[in-house]
Amino acid sequence: MAKQRNNSINIKSVAQLAGVSISTVSRVINSPESVSEELRERVRKAIEELGYRPNQIARSLRTGSTKVVGFIIPDITNPAFLLMVKGAEDYLKRKGYMFIVCGTDHNIEEETKLLKTLLSQSVEGIIVTCSGGRNSSFAKTIQDSGVKLVFMDRRYEDIDLPYVGVDNTAGMEKITDLLVQTGHRSFVYLSGERNTSSAKERLRGFMKSMKKHGVKDYQVLYGRFTFESGYELTKKLKKIPEAVVGGNDLVALGAIEALNEMGYHVPDDVSVVGFDDMFYSKYSKPGLTTVRQPIYEMGYIAGKVLWQLLSGKNVRKRVTILQTDIVLRETVKERNASDRRLTEKVEVVS
């Protein structure tokens, strides 16, 4: 059963009421200056009276322009992703766009599926935060369709499309440098899933710092990017290092919890750092020292880049990398050579 037109008020009824042709009504809406003042007023009154609103669907079909952009993010429940989305929306809504936001639940197949759905919804552009480290069917679908697309925060490195991200490598290197400079000698790096571009970059930053300073006493562990994973990984540690580096804040917070339970004090016995500066990190006790990313700004710029693409402009920079800041709080403590109590304690424990 075809859905009943709940609203028969279309351009035609307005035209009738105003006693003009539909083209005049259309013109009043789209280029009022090309209509005589008299008719313009008549039409406007008719529009007002009927409460007429142009049917966007019909409009889109006709013009080929839907004024809708889509987002594909790994998890619509994660505030960080949504802050990016908000950034992009804030830029694009001033240009008259609407938004469809889809979450893949970190599922790569879902990602391609959503892409196709968005395509058939005729979105004009798409902003994607990748769910995995590789997605071959994704690339194919994009190229076939010719949509405008921008990667945000994470990208598929084999797809050459504009990307707006954060310098994960430099950020992680910087905070690890800080640990080395404050006298830490032994390290554990707690990574999450190792497949996304950002996860790889962060680990690379950690490794760079280790190499640069000639530190040999480090260990890299893989888990997930969750509180629980940080907790469990830490609990399994045979040897407690002087510093624990979390692949993100959640992991770091989990590590702190585990360390506390194991009888270690942060930062007196062990320093811990994270990455993200998520909402809660400033309220945790002790306050987590971490790396802050310009999340909102990243989205905002991604929106801007997409808009350049949409308006047919040449995008000067295909890749935009934003820098991070270190947020000093309370989980890092300066250590010096005489401070060997910890190491001894570890010997006993292990």
Add this chain to the structure above:
Amino acid sequence: MAKQRNNSINIKSVAQLAGVSISTVSRVINSPESVSEELRERVRKAIEELGYRPNQIARSLRTGSTKVVGFIIPDITNPAFLLMVKGAEDYLKRKGYMFIVCGTDHNIEEETKLLKTLLSQSVEGIIVTCSGGRNSSFAKTIQDSGVKLVFMDRRYEDIDLPYVGVDNTAGMEKITDLLVQTGHRSFVYLSGERNTSSAKERLRGFMKSMKKHGVKDYQVLYGRFTFESGYELTKKLKKIPEAVVGGNDLVALGAIEALNEMGYHVPDDVSVVGFDDMFYSKYSKPGLTTVRQPIYEMGYIAGKVLWQLLSGKNVRKRVTILQTDIVLRETVKERNASDRRLTEKVEVVS
């Protein structure tokens, strides 16, 4: 400049390639059983070969059914709202719907504006979590349009439309009862903005408990629903009560922070409870005793109700109220009559 059709692959090109009429192609897509096996296969091969996907816009124009539902929530950055949205999406996406999610930033005017925008985008249904306690232009716009609409979590009480929410009153009453039963004699209730339906309901629950048990020693303070607000309100307290009740978890956590700084221990000196059981509350130290709402489920049911509306069914229950659970953690301590140390201390402080 009209946008160039990037895809000339439409139903017509499929028909040509398969050597059939467009009606046959349409039928293969919408009612395959009504097409002979031979043609069906030919058409399918053509579709595959061209990578054809039906244009949803054209489809919508023709059928009047867009298969899109919109959400209006106060803040797209708040994980709680998004978990509701996810619940609704999970239900509705199995029915083939897409989603447009809009945030008002707690701005009521924006709310009406977004509603109108969604309407002109021809969404079939809308799920709304109100941004304020009243919005008169909202009601009018809905009634004029005849959209299917469901309120989720918060509603405008003067608009008679289906509502799915949580029993805020009973939840708050229950946890306050718990405090009374565990020997607490003096209370401070820290509310957020007092204009939303849920905020009012929670306060009502607190008051009911006070009255029921004949407690006179209580105080209600208004601020915002933020950590900072809970912190500031608490800092200004002249007299520290035996129990602080937060209008939500954020406020409660802020109160704990303030109490700690003021030299009070939670829960030894003061008990604190919240409402929401937000993500971080289980990790806070001490773990926050609070009220858990079935957030996801609420969204799921809202989705279900909307679907009933959309498929023209009679919705049996216009109002669905879900019950809450108390989550016992570490911020409440049993007190007894001999435990008067605190009161004395307070006398001195104030």
Add this chain to the structure above:
DNA sequence: TTGTACGCGTTATCAA
């Protein structure tokens, strides 16, 4: 400045 008529891509009706 205004109106007529066509087409956007699809589904639905009707004949064949």
Add this chain to the structure above:
DNA sequence: TTGATAACGCGTACAA
């Protein structure tokens, strides 16, 4: 079972 054709609501080239 299949095909030709009329809508859906709008924008726009072209004619007046």
